[in-house]
Amino acid sequence: MSDLTHFNEQGRAKMVDISDKAITTRTAIAHSSIEVSKDIHEKIEQGKIGKGDVLSVAQVAGIMAAKNTSQWIPMCHPLPLTGVNIRFSWSNSQDIWVLEIEVEVKTKGQTGVEMEALTAASATALTIYDMCKALDKGMIIGPTYLSRKTGGKSGDFSRQNLP
DSSP, X not given: OTTOTTBOTTSOBOOOOOTTSOOEEEEEEEEEEXXXXXXHHHHHHHTOOTTSOHHHHHHHHHHHHHHTHHHHSTTOOOOOEEEEEEEEEEEEETTEEEEEEEEEEEEEESSOOHHHHXXXXXXXXXXXXXXXXXXXXXXXXXXXXXXXXXXXXXXXXXXXXXO
C-alpha cells in the first residue's frame, strides 16, 4: 500500500500531509453536460423557467460547490481558491439540446484543484436539472471529466481523447 497516499500504515484512510509540498500555481479544467429537450432549451434561453435564471443560479451553485469541496469529499483539503470560472455552450442534434459546462478553478497552494473543478461541474449540472425537472425528469447528465490540470509535483495533464 506504499503507493496509495490516502492510507496510513494500518491500511486505514487518512488525509495526506502536504506540509512539505511547494506552493505553486495550480489550475484544473473540468467538463460536464446536460441533455435537455428543445422546450427546456428554449425556456432557459428565454428566461421562462419558473424558478429563475437557470444559468445564473447554476453558475453560483458551481462556484459555491468549488469553494466547499472539502466539505463534500472527505479527504480533500480546504483550499484558498483564487478563481472559479464557469462557461456554457449549447449544441444540438435533431430535437436534443446539450448544454456543455466548462469549469476552470485556480489556486496557489500545496495541492491541486481537480476535485474542486469536478465538483463544481457536477453541481452546476445538478442545479440545472433541479431547476428544470418540473418540465422533464428525463434529462441526462454527463459525462463529467477532467480535461486539463497544471502545476504540482505530478506535472501537467491534458486529456487526449475527449468524450
